[in-house]
Amino acid sequence: MGCDIHLFAEGYTADVRNNALRNRGPGNRRWKNIEHWYRDDVWADLRIQGDGGFSRRDLIDGHRDYGLFYLLAGVRGEEEEISWPPIAKPRGLPEQMDELVFRYETDEMEIGSIDCHDLSWLTLRELKESGYGGRLPLKGWVREDEYEKMLEFDAAGKPYQLAFCDEKSRETPEAGLVYREWLGYLNLNLTMLISRLEALKEEWRIKSDDEVRIVFWFDN
Known part of the structure; x- marks a missing residue:
């Protein structure tokens, strides 16, 4: 049975409109999805339909890369047969994440269209410090x-x-x-993912690698 990944990039940042950062001060910052652009007026109360409001960038170009899946969370691989441990074992979803993505994705999970497993997240710092991208x-x-x-x-x-x-x-x-x-x-898809996260960090003017992360899970 094949396995796919659902992967999103988030940044701890302020709201965005028209692709430009608005300065509302540190009190407005929260974890937001940063590889989608969508209107941010009343976004938290918006009940989206399908992909409405989203313009998505695929950070790994849709690759079903089992080597990448193993490095991110130990999925589709065994440490006894591979010289490199996963960056981290699955942690579950973070306590706070982008609410619009959370609503959209959990709606799909609730109706049974996703056989969801190994939910997790990793910061850009963790991805870089693993050394697996170089x-x-x-x-x-x-x-x-x-x-x-x-x-x-x-x-x-x-x-x-x-x-x-x-x-x-x-x-x-x-x-x-x-x-x-x-x-x-070791894995060029991971190398590309780190590079694209670095570009998003710069685009959103985020200063710390700890304030950029991927949130992901798998389905069969």
Whole structure:
């Protein structure tokens, strides 16, 4: 059975209108979804229908990336067979989150259209401090031609995610694979996610990595 992710970016910030930050002082700040733009007049009382009011940016381009799911919350992977632990085990939804997104998503969950599991959240600081978004010392079994391609990309300064069988995996490597050690990217979707969160942080003029986060869950 396939597994998908529902992922939203939130910032601890003031209201926004016409894509420009309005200065109402620190008392107006709250956790708000920051990868959607929607009208903010009476937004908390608005009962949206479908995607009404939203213009969404997909932070991971709709990828069903089980490697990413594992790194975010340990979903679709086993620590005994992977050299890197998840950034954090699932924590549930935060105490306070964007109410418009919460209403929309929990409405779907309540009517049974989402088999929801492993709800969690992570701050931009946690994502960055994991180190998983940058180059890491990696080792395992790879295809020789793919390894050579990765070296070519690396020499040109281009990021490349090399598929490999981890050295801790209990599976017998396929015939034709060779063991290699290299410096490379573990998951480029996570690298892209961090980069896009950094851009949202700047766009919303948020100062701290602790005030930008992703809220997410999975469904089968």
